[in-house]
Amino acid sequence: MFQSFTETARPDQGPPRLEALRRAMADAGLAGWLVPRADAHQGEYVAACDDRLAWLTGFTGSAGFCAALADAAGVFTDGRYRVQVRAQVDTGHFTAVDWPETRLGPWLRQHLPEGGTVGFDPWLYTPEQIEALTEALTGSAIHLTSHTNLIDAVWPDRPAPPQGAITPWPDSLAGASHAEKRAALAETLRKAGQRSAVITLTDSIAWLFNIRGCDIPRNPVAQGFAIIHDTGHATFFTDPAKLDATARTHLGDAVTLAPPDAFETALAALPGPVRLDRANVPLRVVQVLDAAGVAHQWGADPCILPKARKTQAEITATRIAHLRDGAAMCEFLAWFDAQPPGTLTEIDVARRLEACRAATGQLLDISFDTIAGSGPNGALPHYRVSEASNRTLVDGDLLVLDSGGQYLDGTTDITRTLPVGIPGADERAAFTRVLQGMIAISRLRFPRGLAGRDLDAIARYPLWLADQDYAHGTGHGVGVYLCVHEGPQRLSRLSEVPLEPGMILSNEPGYYREGAFGIRIENLIVVTALDPLPGGDGVTQFGFETLTYTPLDTRLIDADLLTKPERDWLNTYHTACRDKIGPLLSAPARLWLDKVTQTS
Template sequence: MTHASRLSAVRNSMAQQGLNAFIVPHDDEHLGEYIPPYAERLDWISGFNGSAGAAVVLADKAAVFVDGRYTVQVRHQCDPALFEYHHLIAEPYLDWLLAELAPGSRVGFDPRLHSHHWHKNAETRLAANSITLVPVTENLIDLHWHDRPVPGCHPALLLDQEYSGQHSEAKRSRIADTLAAGKINAQLLTQAEPINWLLNIRGRDIDCLPVVLSFALLHQNGAVQLFADPAKFEGLDLQLHCGQNVTLAPVGKLEAALQTLGEQGARVQLDPHTANAWSTLMLSQSGAKLVFAEDPCMLPKACKNPVEVNGSRAAHLRDGAAVCRFLAWLDRRVTEPNPEQEDEGTLADRLAAFRQQNPEFVEPSFNTISALGPNAAMCHYHHDNGTPRALGQDAIYLVDSGGQYLDGTTDITRTIAVDQPDDEMRKLFTLVLRGHIDLACARFPSGTGGLQLDALARMPLWQQGYNFDHGTGHGVGHYLSVHEGPQRISPKGSMVPLTTGMIVSNEPGYYREDGFGIRCENLQVVQPADTDGELPVFEFETLTLVPFDTRLVDVDWLEPKHVQWLNHYHKTVWERISPQLSGDDLTWLEQATRPL
């Protein structure tokens, strides 16, 4: 089916159900960032396959809404004859709906794919304009997606305490105590990452995200009802691994469990931003008393224990050596005959091959962004979405990649000179790197949130009239999601205090549409700083160990303190990575880490 015929089919279903609009978010029932192929409904209807966005279908028009990472990509992927383009943040789709629909209109939505918070907010706003929000029992996309992928059945992994650092019983007891203190009978957990963290399990249900897709109920006594495909645990002793009072049932049994809690009049806590509207409707309709609070697993999961931090350090050592081998190979390849035989796809494959030489490597932590020249202006570009651009026609190359290891998750971006960059490129790269260094050097008192630190990375760009339209840093899990909360560094970011054990990225950038893209990214872990003052103070320890390309540095745009930081960082990279390299790779590293 063409996208035009798909839109027509959905519109026919809308008409049959008396709907004037239908909302298609980029979400599955767990409302996580990454979704399995069978949930890619936004891609099916529009052709846009980025990790965030939504489409709204009306009887006579349709629109796609994306954030700043995808404003270029959406124009490449979606037919302008079928879809309008709007900024998800600056022009929210509810505002667009209110402007487009007349009073008395009916807006369809799938309650499994929207949070409780969204549902209540949307219901109130639309009702104020006499517009009704209508839950559908079967998603209108699914009615017509006849070759929709089926969910996979991948074996679960029981993560040893050697990697997790804490037994599931200890985690469950700690959180159950908070439930008991609040007179909460049960906590509904709906996102895969906190459930997998709580039970020390992992899986392969989504590419790059090592989780078992599941729901769970954590009770006041520490017992857990896990709702997942039992076939994934075949041959595994879940109770032996997790401790007593952990039961497993198919996902289809969740509805009955929620109804039972309702019939008992139980007080059930859930996060209104991550629990889907279907689950809250089920609970409230069956008589449960809903208590809304942030997912109690999120903060302890974000604060890595010493075993997890040490594991992350070890993972970054291995990962750094793999990336250095790739960059050394790339420098040699650029000077060899016929460099144009390489393209963004073959470069990404070569980098993956170097990572795969590590026996501890499991899979990438996200789809590699391998982007030459103007393609790098698309922050989340992927070469499979079009014809990969060949090496040999651009001055700079951006590669953003990462790995999942049993002891840690990595994420690194390097911008590399693959020809002769002009003075403006070198100036902009240096401003981005300067912002990266300023954030890396930050010391901040207890209670400081990422929102308060974001401007440090932007200031060098701001002062010269530039900026970038994405956050500066996201949280990173421990052999879990490469994007995790609640911590982040962003102008619209979190005020959750950054504290010991939290891992965040530091990735300012600059993007010129149809020109080039620049990003400098390391991962950092928050640690207590040693000071003589009265306040507890924190600082960042850099985990990533790969040189920045000094051929792109214009020292006229750096202060002495930035040069000192860069030289010290490169000295550390040499000391930590050189024992893992030999031959031409070692020679390359020696040259790449020479002081400015």
């Protein structure tokens, strides 16, 4: 099993750890210390040695931060984690703060009215973040200062950095060799008049060098830094022990290998100007360059957009991965439907689903810990079942099942909401509205140049008509045997990145009624260029190709609420599920699929 169900949150350890941190703050002359859930690579997921927020507070969600002061400690989380944070931290010592409704700057002003110096680790914050916070504190007596990490100083049994092996990823799946990618990036730098670019995102490095690693659970990346020069030559700073002879041969002579502790020295010796992405480079990199007098310019990580625009080889590969994964899902669903209410727990569900994926013989990891939330647990969008929270599925429950697999040829992410026994009328109505939003995105045609913020409302419109909504984005970018959450594209009111052909996104509207039930439906989609329509104006139009093929549970659909185009889409989708997935199934699962995808 990849997934563990051991409860890792330790609320009881929060108070003594907070006290140790406060003693360290006092010794350093600091009024506060900032603890992000971040590492030096600004990835969403972190290695155990970098999970400082969870160690201090007990909160294990994938986004949040803590501001620790002498007499207050706020744990800031967004709408996905409002319930979880209050369950995981000692609320007698930590205060849950709703972010972004309450921002850090105003919160610090309120709790440090007389001012003071607040410290942070410059490896864990970006220039963009510190500039925004500095601006928010303008006019106050509060000052920010970079400092060696105080959490590390009081964490006696901090785990060692990960040492996962690095392996080549086939050029045939990537659609381009790393030599071709480096040459293209070098041309980008030359056109911009830049001598080099610093790359710190681990998935950008994996994409650039056509490598994969295993330093971060669920994400096949290796920790390290890279510098790409305008000549096409690159230096990769990572532990040399991670690379065997095959990996070294794959990288070749045009990629110099160096240990991580050589990174700062190399930065100081660079000729300028150096390209830095202010949204993800550690502030420490800027400090080193400035101290050495090396000129730098702000610019997006040059890997981000090429990585997001999947090649035809990557799209072809991930289609195959999604069909394999869809078949595993159908094997699971056929089994699940045969289990009476009251006989399964959430852990049983997660274990069985992982076993179905493993039975393909090609599962390398799950793409994130399976979310199997029943009843009120389903109302927690990022619920993680543990032995302590494990719940038996009973008649009338809804089960939100969000899961995915990592295969050599693709990364999958799918959510299905399943009824346990007979669903209620409220649940069916809400499910149908969520389905309408998902179908609206699936059927969409839109002109070139639109971003996720322009499309997000379309998925919410059916819910808004009923005075309902959900507190997360409609979709995130997804990699190909890379991170299940990949930027820069999103279907979100916050995203200004224009969508382009080849970008893969999730399409996952939902609805959550705290203490009662949750609903989410998710397919992965890829942006495609569409042919002009007869009688149209010939404006370049994009749309979405669906990658995920697993039937939707019609027992939760109020068909009277669907329009004819929506019903037609659903029937066409279910026909495609039979055609594409049916031949991959066992005989019992094929019979189940034929039954549940009949025309409605």
